[in-house]
Amino acid sequence: MKKGIVWFRNNLRVPDNEALTRALRECDDVLCVYILDTRTWNASVEAPRMGSVRAKFILESLHDLQGEIEELGGSIEFVSGRAVDEIPSLMESFGADRCYAQKEDAWEETEEERLLSNRINLILTGGKxxxxxxxxxxxxxxxxxxxxxxxxxxxxxxxxRSVFQSPKSIVCSWNSTTELPILTSLSFEDYPKDERAVLDFRGGARxxxxxxxxxxxxxxxxxxxxxxxxxxxxxxxxxxxxxxxxxxxxxxxxxxxxxxxxxxxxxxxxxxxxxxxxxxxxxxxxxxxxxxxxGIFKRHGIKDAIERATLGDPKTFKRWKEGRTPNAFVNANMIELATTGWMSNRGRQNVASYLVHDLGQDWLSGARHFEQHLIDYDPCSNYGNWMYLGGVGNDPRPNRAFNLEKQAEYYDPDETFRKLWLA
Ligand SMILES: Cc1cc2nc3c(=O)[nH]c(=O)nc-3n(C[C@H](O)[C@H](O)[C@H](O)COP(=O)(O)OP(=O)(O)OC[C@H]3O[C@@H](n4cnc5c(N)ncnc54)[C@H](O)[C@@H]3O)c2cc1C
Incomplete structure (x- = not known):
């Protein structure tokens, strides 16, 4: 009997899931697992990588995923730690000789793949x-x-490609030994919903x-x-x-x-x-x-240059984060982000340009702030866009400064947006 593990990463869905599809095709007994990586799932450090809004959204998504897996007869474990340590030991307990997972793109995730594949038979699939x-x-x-x-x-x-069909059932001989944690048990603070939010985002494939x-x-x-x-x-x-x-x-x-x-x-x-x-x-x-x-997480980005010292000062940066700059359009966007985890694409471009070009601050600190607060944080899109605006990425024009006054006038002509968040 072939036993396999499916490690869910940034593919929290059952439909169109190549890793799961392949595991079910090639194994007789399949156990699912999600690793709460302690580098990210750590609310108690001074500048956590992930704030409550995204943590809550991911936990909702995992709850939905667990429901779908169990309805199909499967089982999922939720384990805190590092995949490189936890997956080999889970495989041993379950008696699996292989692990299927979606290949990721960013550095830390691909490093984890490399380290894990030195220890076990890791089969990487597409899907990202x-x-x-x-x-x-x-x-x-x-x-x-x-x-x-x-x-x-x-x-x-x-x-x-066409989509992978959802499986009809999952055969799993293992009964889950762990429970999905809740937000506060992971030291994240629950937060009130704000009725001004663009959408009441709820996690989950359904x-x-x-x-x-x-x-x-x-x-x-x-x-x-x-x-x-x-x-x-x-x-x-x-x-x-x-x-x-x-x-x-x-x-x-x-x-x-x-x-x-x-x-x-x-x-x-x-x-x-x-x-x-x-x-x-x-x-x-x-x-x-x-x-x-x-390279995309370095201050000089993907430009062939020497790392420059951090520009700017903490007070100015703090005012930007808190939406207390001299620019009302920037402030409204930053308050929306802090309150809801969301900011429009137009807003993101403007606040990033303002931080770098008008306030003369470090783009990398801005990117890290977004990493913590955005509900949709994705390392490639976030650092890619920030590098672009910081003049250290793919933009052929190195100084892509926005005219904030013009932007606000054009995109928020009657100040509806500013009034909404600054009232
Ligand atoms: C400084 C900065 C940081 C950003 N950080 C992130 C991030 O962490 N995660 C993230 O998903 N997007 C990021 N973006 C890209 C973009 O702002 C968001 O994807 C978009 O606003 C999400 O809203 P939507 O789903 O309604 O997008 P739509 O306008 O409906 O676009 C559909 C989809 O296309 C993709 N997309 C759209 N614009 C971009 C873009 N510029 N770069 C990459 N993908 C894009 C997204 O997946 C998006 O969901 C960032 C942009 C900037 C300027």
């Missing part, structure tokens, strides 16, 4: 994005330096599908996405799928096929294309992360 490295029409080392060239090379030539269905079909927002996507207030201006995409409650491939279905059944226009275009940015930053490894 639309394409895998092997699908690219060029070697990773030849990744185009700028997005437009990447897009031109990939989008026409490359095919997009919630992701529910929202995608509402936004695309019921609210019919996709058909005008290109015009609304720079909005600041409310649920409809953009898809709001990023929190679910970042931890894999839904896959980018599932979103892609939903766009195609909408194009066939309702309308195909510039807006429907544009949602795919944005998913290509996500792909681009995934491959940038793979290509440059730890």
């Amino acid at each position: 994005g639309i394409w895998e490295e092997a699908d690219l029409p060029f070697a990773l080392n030849d990744l185009p330096a700028v997005f437009s060239s990447f897009r031109r090379k990939v989008e026409k030539k490359m095919q997009i 919630e992701a599908k529910k929202w995608m269905n509402q936004w695309i079909w019921e609210r019919d927002c996709l058909k005008e996405y290109k015009e609304t996507r720079n909005g600041l207030v409310g649920a409809d201006y953009s898809s709001k799928l990023s929190p679910w995409l970042s931890i894999g409650c839904i896959s980018a491939v599932e979103v892609y096929w939903e766009i195609k279905k909408y194009e066939e059944e309702r309308v195909a226009n510039e807006s429907t294309y544009w949602l795919f275009f944005e998913l290509l940015w996500r792909e681009f930053f995934r491959f940038v992360a793979r290509r440059y490894g730890a």
